[in-house]
Amino acid sequence: MILMTAFYGLxxxxxxxxxWDAFDFENNTITIKHTVVIAKLxxxxxxxxxxxxxxxxxxxxxPLVKEISEKLLETKKKQQxxxxxxxxxxxxxxxxxxxxxxxxxxxxxxxxxxxFKILLxxxxxxxxxxxxxxxxxxxxxxxxxxxxxxIQEWLGHSNFSTTANIxxxxxxKSKALSVQALSNAISIKKxx
Numbered sequence: 001m002i003l004m005t006a007f008y009g010l011x012x013x014x015x016x017x018x019x020w021d022a023f024d025f026e027n028n029t030i031t032i033k034h035t036v037v038i039a040k041l042x043x044x045x046x047x048x049x050x051x052x053x054x055x056x057x058x059x060x061x062x063p064l065v066k067e068i069s070e071k072l073l074e075t076k077k078k079q080q081x082x083x084x085x086x087x088x089x090x091x092x093x094x095x096x097x098x099x100x101x102x103x104x105x106x107x108x109x110x111x112x113x114x115x116f117k118i119l120l121x122x123x124x125x126x127x128x129x130x131x132x133x134x135x136x137x138x139x140x141x142x143x144x145x146x147x148x149x150x151i152q153e154w155l156g157h158s159n160f161s162t163t164a165n166i167x168x169x170x171x172x173k174s175k176a177l178s179v180q181a182l183s184n185a186i187s188i189k190k191x192x
Contacts, residue, residue, distance in 0.1 A: 001015055001016075001099050001107075001112065002116070002133065003068065003071060004018070004068065005130070005133040005134065005137075006133040006136060006137055007065070007068060007137065008030070008032075008062060008137065008154075009133075009134045009137030009138055009141075009154060009155045010032065010134065011035075011054065011058075011131070011134060011156075012109055012112055012113070012130055012131065013035040013036055013037045013054070013109065014032050014034075014035055014053065014054075014058070014156075015099065016035070016036035016097075016099055016106070016107060016109060016112065017032075017033075017034035017035040017036045017049065017050070017097075018030075018032075018034065018097065018098040018099065019034055019096045019097055019098065020076070020096055020097075020098060021096065022034070022098075023064060023069075023072060024064070025064070025069060025073075028063060028064040028065075028066075028069065029061050029062065029063060029064050030061070030062050030063075030064045031059075031060070031061045031062075032053060032058060032059060032060050032061075032062070032156060033051070033052070033053060033059050034049065034050065034051055034052070034053075035049075035050045035052070035053055035054065036048070036049050036050070036097075036106060036109065037050070037109060038108070038109050038110060047106055047108060047109070049097075049106065053156065054156070058156035059156075060153065060154075060156050062154065072098065075098060079100065079104075082102045082103070082104070083095075083104065085102075086102070086103055086104070089103065090103060090104045091103055091104035091105050092104060094106045112130055113129070113130050116129075116130040134155065137154075137155070138151050138154075138155060141154065
Protein backbone atom coordinates (compact mmCIF):
# COMPACT_ATOMS: atom_id res chain seq x y z
CA MET A 1 0.00 0.00 0.00
CA ILE A 2 2.81 2.40 0.88
CA LEU A 3 4.73 1.52 -2.28
CA MET A 4 1.66 2.07 -4.49
CA THR A 5 0.89 5.38 -2.81
CA ALA A 6 4.44 6.70 -3.00
CA PHE A 7 5.13 5.56 -6.55
CA TYR A 8 1.83 6.63 -8.09
CA GLY A 9 1.05 9.57 -5.82
CA LEU A 10 -2.35 8.10 -5.03
CA UNK A 11 -4.80 9.59 -2.59
CA UNK A 12 -5.57 7.36 0.40
CA UNK A 13 -9.09 6.82 -0.96
CA UNK A 14 -7.66 5.75 -4.33
CA UNK A 15 -5.17 3.21 -2.99
CA UNK A 16 -7.85 1.68 -0.74
CA UNK A 17 -10.26 1.62 -3.68
CA UNK A 18 -7.93 -0.39 -5.90
CA UNK A 19 -9.61 -3.49 -7.24
CA TRP A 20 -7.93 -6.28 -9.13
CA ASP A 21 -9.73 -5.25 -12.31
CA ALA A 22 -7.79 -1.95 -12.21
CA PHE A 23 -4.66 -3.85 -13.28
CA ASP A 24 -3.99 -5.01 -16.80
CA PHE A 25 -1.00 -7.28 -16.29
CA GLU A 26 -0.72 -8.00 -20.05
CA ASN A 27 -0.54 -4.36 -21.13
CA ASN A 28 1.10 -3.22 -17.87
CA THR A 29 -1.37 -0.53 -16.91
CA ILE A 30 -3.23 0.52 -13.80
CA THR A 31 -6.51 2.43 -13.99
CA ILE A 32 -7.59 4.50 -11.02
CA LYS A 33 -11.38 4.24 -10.98
CA HIS A 34 -12.64 3.35 -7.49
CA THR A 35 -12.35 4.93 -4.04
CA VAL A 36 -12.94 3.95 -0.43
CA VAL A 37 -13.70 6.67 2.09
CA ILE A 38 -15.15 7.16 5.56
CA ALA A 39 -18.48 8.99 5.61
CA LYS A 40 -21.13 9.69 8.21
CA LEU A 41 -24.28 7.75 7.48
CA UNK A 42 -27.15 7.99 9.92
CA UNK A 43 -24.78 9.65 12.40
CA UNK A 44 -22.26 6.80 12.27
CA UNK A 45 -18.85 6.77 10.58
CA UNK A 46 -18.85 4.03 7.97
CA UNK A 47 -16.67 2.84 5.14
CA UNK A 48 -18.12 3.78 1.76
CA UNK A 49 -16.80 2.14 -1.40
CA UNK A 50 -17.51 4.14 -4.55
CA UNK A 51 -17.24 3.05 -8.17
CA UNK A 52 -15.98 6.51 -9.09
CA UNK A 53 -13.09 8.82 -8.35
CA UNK A 54 -12.93 12.22 -6.67
CA UNK A 55 -13.36 14.01 -10.00
CA UNK A 56 -13.31 13.27 -13.72
CA UNK A 57 -9.55 13.81 -14.08
CA UNK A 58 -8.86 11.50 -11.12
CA UNK A 59 -9.99 8.62 -13.36
CA UNK A 60 -6.69 7.88 -15.06
CA UNK A 61 -4.62 5.09 -16.55
CA UNK A 62 -0.92 4.89 -15.69
CA PRO A 63 1.88 2.50 -16.67
CA LEU A 64 2.38 -0.45 -14.35
CA VAL A 65 6.06 -1.03 -13.63
CA LYS A 66 7.47 -4.55 -13.38
CA GLU A 67 8.52 -4.35 -9.72
CA ILE A 68 5.09 -3.20 -8.59
CA SER A 69 3.39 -5.77 -10.81
CA GLU A 70 5.44 -8.50 -9.11
CA LYS A 71 4.52 -7.19 -5.62
CA LEU A 72 0.84 -7.14 -6.60
CA LEU A 73 0.95 -10.73 -7.82
CA GLU A 74 2.57 -11.71 -4.49
CA THR A 75 -0.27 -9.91 -2.67
CA LYS A 76 -2.82 -11.80 -4.75
CA LYS A 77 -1.22 -15.13 -3.80
CA LYS A 78 -1.25 -14.16 -0.10
CA GLN A 79 -4.93 -13.25 -0.33
CA GLN A 80 -5.69 -16.64 -1.84
CA UNK A 81 -3.74 -18.37 0.95
CA UNK A 82 -5.66 -16.38 3.60
CA UNK A 83 -8.95 -17.22 1.88
CA UNK A 84 -8.11 -20.92 2.02
CA UNK A 85 -6.92 -20.69 5.64
CA UNK A 86 -10.04 -18.84 6.84
CA UNK A 87 -12.37 -21.05 4.83
CA UNK A 88 -16.06 -20.25 5.37
CA UNK A 89 -15.26 -17.36 7.72
CA UNK A 90 -13.42 -15.45 4.99
CA UNK A 91 -15.30 -12.28 3.99
CA UNK A 92 -15.96 -12.58 0.24
CA UNK A 93 -17.82 -9.26 -0.01
CA UNK A 94 -14.54 -7.45 -0.72
CA UNK A 95 -12.75 -10.17 -2.71
CA UNK A 96 -12.28 -7.79 -5.68
CA UNK A 97 -10.21 -5.32 -3.62
CA UNK A 98 -6.43 -5.38 -3.42
CA UNK A 99 -6.03 -4.06 0.13
CA UNK A 100 -8.03 -6.17 2.53
CA UNK A 101 -7.06 -7.63 5.89
CA UNK A 102 -6.23 -11.35 6.21
CA UNK A 103 -9.90 -12.20 6.81
CA UNK A 104 -10.95 -10.32 3.66
CA UNK A 105 -12.37 -7.18 5.25
CA UNK A 106 -11.65 -3.79 3.65
CA UNK A 107 -8.88 -1.84 5.32
CA UNK A 108 -10.30 1.24 7.08
CA UNK A 109 -8.90 4.59 5.94
CA UNK A 110 -8.29 5.59 9.58
CA UNK A 111 -6.34 2.37 10.14
CA UNK A 112 -3.96 3.33 7.34
CA UNK A 113 -3.22 6.76 8.81
CA UNK A 114 -2.88 5.47 12.38
CA UNK A 115 -0.62 2.54 11.51
CA PHE A 116 1.51 4.56 9.10
CA LYS A 117 2.39 6.81 12.05
CA ILE A 118 3.21 3.74 14.19
CA LEU A 119 5.36 2.26 11.42
CA LEU A 120 7.39 5.47 11.11
CA UNK A 121 7.90 5.62 14.89
CA UNK A 122 8.97 1.96 15.04
CA UNK A 123 11.51 2.52 12.25
CA UNK A 124 12.82 5.74 13.82
CA UNK A 125 11.76 7.77 10.80
CA UNK A 126 10.59 11.36 10.68
CA UNK A 127 6.85 11.80 11.14
CA UNK A 128 4.95 12.54 7.94
CA UNK A 129 1.30 12.08 7.09
CA UNK A 130 0.29 9.22 4.79
CA UNK A 131 -0.87 11.89 2.32
CA UNK A 132 2.69 13.26 2.24
CA UNK A 133 3.67 10.20 0.18
CA UNK A 134 1.59 11.80 -2.59
CA UNK A 135 3.51 15.06 -2.18
CA UNK A 136 6.82 13.17 -2.22
CA UNK A 137 5.86 11.56 -5.52
CA UNK A 138 5.11 14.94 -7.07
CA UNK A 139 8.27 16.47 -5.63
CA UNK A 140 10.44 13.69 -7.05
CA UNK A 141 8.82 13.99 -10.47
CA UNK A 142 9.38 17.74 -10.47
CA UNK A 143 12.99 17.33 -9.33
CA UNK A 144 13.57 14.96 -12.25
CA UNK A 145 12.38 17.60 -14.70
CA UNK A 146 8.90 16.25 -15.38
CA UNK A 147 6.69 19.13 -16.56
CA UNK A 148 4.03 20.41 -14.18
CA UNK A 149 1.26 19.49 -16.68
CA UNK A 150 2.41 15.85 -16.71
CA ILE A 151 2.48 15.83 -12.90
CA GLN A 152 -1.08 17.19 -12.85
CA GLU A 153 -2.20 14.27 -15.04
CA TRP A 154 -0.19 11.72 -13.01
CA LEU A 155 -1.77 12.89 -9.74
CA GLY A 156 -5.24 13.30 -11.22
CA HIS A 157 -5.66 16.95 -10.22
CA SER A 158 -8.75 18.48 -11.78
CA ASN A 159 -6.92 21.57 -12.99
CA PHE A 160 -3.40 22.78 -13.58
CA SER A 161 -3.62 25.57 -11.00
CA THR A 162 -4.05 23.04 -8.18
CA THR A 163 -0.78 21.36 -9.09
CA ALA A 164 1.00 24.66 -9.74
CA ASN A 165 -0.18 26.22 -6.47
CA ILE A 166 0.94 23.25 -4.38
CA UNK A 167 4.30 22.64 -6.07
CA UNK A 168 5.35 26.06 -7.46
CA UNK A 169 7.83 26.62 -4.62
CA UNK A 170 9.58 23.38 -5.56
CA UNK A 171 9.77 24.47 -9.17
CA UNK A 172 11.72 27.60 -8.17
CA LYS A 173 14.14 25.42 -6.20
CA SER A 174 14.66 23.20 -9.24
CA LYS A 175 15.42 26.31 -11.30
CA ALA A 176 18.07 27.33 -8.77
CA LEU A 177 19.57 23.83 -8.99
CA SER A 178 19.45 24.05 -12.79
CA VAL A 179 21.33 27.33 -12.90
CA GLN A 180 23.96 25.92 -10.53
CA ALA A 181 24.34 22.80 -12.67
CA LEU A 182 24.70 24.91 -15.79
CA SER A 183 27.24 27.18 -14.10
CA ASN A 184 29.27 24.14 -13.11
CA ALA A 185 29.01 22.60 -16.59
CA ILE A 186 29.71 25.72 -18.63
CA SER A 187 32.68 27.74 -17.66
CA ILE A 188 32.78 31.30 -18.91
CA LYS A 189 36.38 32.35 -19.02
CA LYS A 190 37.24 35.89 -18.09
CA UNK A 191 39.42 37.93 -20.46
CA UNK A 192 42.78 38.91 -19.05
